[in-house]
Amino acid sequence: MTQSAPKPPIVENSRFPSGPLPPRAGAGLKTDHVDAILADDYRIGFLEVHAENYMGEGGPAHRALAAIRSEFPLSVHGVGLSIGSEEGIDTAHLERLARVVDRYQPSMVSEHLAWSSHDAGYFNDLLPVPYDRQTLDRVVAHISQIQDRLRRPILLENPSTYVAFEQSTMSETDFIREIAQKSGCGLLLDINNVFVSATNHGWKPMNYLRDFPLELVEEIHLAGHAEDVDDEGDLILIDAHDRPVADAVWKLYETVICQAGALPTLIEWDNDVPEWPVLRREARLADAILDRLGPASLLGSRHAAE
Amino acid sequence: MVGSGQHDFGAALLDPDLPLPEGITAPNGKKAARRFAIYRNNVTVSLIDALAGIFPALQRLVGETFFRDMARLYLVQEPPRSPVIFEYGGGFADFLSQFEPLAAYPYLPDVARLERAWLDAFHAADADPLHPGSLGAIPPERLADTTFTPHPATRIVQSRFAAISIFSASREERTLDGIRPANAEDGLITRPAYSVEVRQLPAGAADFFLALISGATLGEAADSTIARYPEFDLPSAISAMLEAGVFSACWFGEPNSEDPS
Structure with missing residues (x-):
């Protein structure tokens, strides 16, 4: 190659379309749906993947995701960073996440307010943290470490929980708001998690949403939940992601969109995954609500203005 | 319990005989045992499902019920070391070769090695x-x-x-x-x-x-x-x-x- 005049640096992500997630419905990507999604006349607003599923070097999973990414906006959702861990962030795992983010240049990166790894190993579940000052400082430090490495802000997702901690001194909403303010992260509001946790802890979901900093929310998750009973025989909800979104959760979603305006909204369905048209039907329900209620919302102009 | 909360929580997840970790509560003075058991169940079932996905030929050979009971024993002995769950099960073949109830089927550990290698090749x-x-x-x-x-x-x-x-x-x-x-x-x-x-x-x-x-x-x-x-x-x-x-x-x-x- 011959030397010529200096050129401006080539933007590395130019192989994929860039831009924010659109304020439309998206779906959690399942391998079995890839061909149907690519062939569908209905163009889903975006797709979201669990980062850990793409931490291999190559093969069919990456080929499928590259095909999706070349046509759709992408959100990368981590499930294994263990942001609430007492042992600190696993830097090897953070490097793996950074590789996935570099490779696919997603519009959004998000993780959970939870922990999943400890000295015994990786538990493959999102485990709860106490809401106190010490935990808050630790979570803020971990999110800052992640954002520094990824060189971008991430979104933090509110958890679904089944137990609480004696040592908690703050409400979940105050805890999350302060983490966002101190770390500069955005928020991912999982409305099914709000409904599940509110039922399990005897809160009113509307009060939770009233106290939640909606102005920091950049993405919404919706999913289905299962029912069980606690020691007293009372209803307890399990964040199962194995069925359609419940009517009560759709109602809360309408309230949030009325208040906050149209936001990228993910339909999650991770267990007993149905055929693509079933997931598409859920996405279209979300699209209809976004179209109907988004434009008239109280905060609706904020995204257009930014 | 500063600094040790997650250690106790994690140990109790894998061992149902351990008492509920200190400081775990439920609202309005309710008991927390069944609630904590949801986490135990999530961890156990998700890891058994992961192993069933990695070793489908093995599951078919020994039967689903036997496989799931055996996987439950293995995951307590050797939980995943990494959140990259498709890498799990590297020690499953060695576990099988020591597993007394399968002593009459000495080829099963090698079937497990093949399945583990199959998935490594898939992600290579x-x-x-x-x-x-x-x-x-x-x-x-x-x-x-x-x-x-x-x-x-x-x-x-x-x-x-x-x-x-x-x-x-x-x-x-x-x-x-x-x-x-x-x-x-x-x-x-x-x-x-x-x-x-x-x-x-x-x-x-x-x-x-x-x-x-x-x-x-x-x-x-x-x-x-x-x-x-x-x-x-x-x-x-x-x-x-x-x-x-x-x-x-x-x-x-x-x-x-x-x-x-």
């Missing part, structure tokens, strides 16, 4: 397999000096049992009729394009490929293999290796020279 880095023309272009007098770069997906599993036939029958949902478990078999796993392929190798071919993978020249690998297996069919092994995509490049002259063919 992409590379084009060696083009047959590259080997054909090497001057005949230099062939003996030629060395090969293994394809990232290539794995070889050698079994003292008929593990490859049993694995294939189980994955294809066939019966084991006609398979003699005590016949030793060697298996080759490759991913020439985007599909993982498993082949049973004729006698000597596994040693030959392993020698080439470890950097021996074609001449050295052929000589050492023929010394052990006088009936070894070198031309067939070379065509099989090209067809299966065992290697991604070949070199002649100095190994790792600047002149790839």
Whole structure:
């Protein structure tokens, strides 16, 4: 190659379309749906993947995701960073996440307010943290470490929980708001998690949403939940992601969109995954609500203005 | 409980005989035992499901109920070390070989090794397999000096049992009729394009490929293999290796020279 005049640096992500997630419905990507999604006349607003599923070097999973990414906006959702861990962030795992983010240049990166790894190993579940000052400082430090490495802000997702901690001194909403303010992260509001946790802890979901900093929310998750009973025989909800979104959760979603305006909204369905048209039907329900209620919302102009 | 909360929480997740971790509560003075058990169940079921996804042939061979009970014991003994769950189960074959109730089925650990290698090949880095023309272009007098770069997906599993036939029958949902478990078999796993392929190798071919993978020249690998297996069919092994995509490049002259063919 011959030397010529200096050129401006080539933007590395130019192989994929860039831009924010659109304020439309998206779906959690399942391998079995890839061909149907690519062939569908209905163009889903975006797709979201669990980062850990793409931490291999190559093969069919990456080929499928590259095909999706070349046509759709992408959100990368981590499930294994263990942001609430007492042992600190696993830097090897953070490097793996950074590789996935570099490779696919997603519009959004998000993780959970939870922990999943400890000295015994990786538990493959999102485990709860106490809401106190010490935990808050630790979570803020971990999110800052992640954002520094990824060189971008991430979104933090509110958890679904089944137990609480004696040592908690703050409400979940105050805890999350302060983490966002101190770390500069955005928020991912999982409305099914709000409904599940509110039922399990005897809160009113509307009060939770009233106290939640909606102005920091950049993405919404919706999913289905299962029912069980606690020691007293009372209803307890399990964040199962194995069925359609419940009517009560759709109602809360309408309230949030009325208040906050149209936001990228993910339909999650991770267990007993149905055929693509079933997931598409859920996405279209979300699209209809976004179209109907988004434009008239109280905060609706904020995204257009930014 | 500063600093030790997650240790106790995690230990109680894996051992249902341990008491509820200190400081765990439920609203309005309710009990927290069944609530904590939801986490136990999530962890256990999700890891059993992960193992069932990684070892489907094994599950079919021992039956779902037996597999899930066995997986429950394994995951307590050896929980995943990494959040990359498709890497889980590296020690499952060794666990099976020590698992008394399966002592009458000594081929099962090798089936597990094959399944683990299958998934490693599935996620391995992409590379084009060696083009047959590259080997054909090497001057005949230099062939003996030629060395090969293994394809990232290539794995070889050698079994003292008929593990490859049993694995294939189980994955294809066939019966084991006609398979003699005590016949030793060697298996080759490759991913020439985007599909993982498993082949049973004729006698000597596994040693030959392993020698080439470890950097021996074609001449050295052929000589050492023929010394052990006088009936070894070198031309067939070379065509099989090209067809299966065992290697991604070949070199002649100095190994790792600047002149790839």
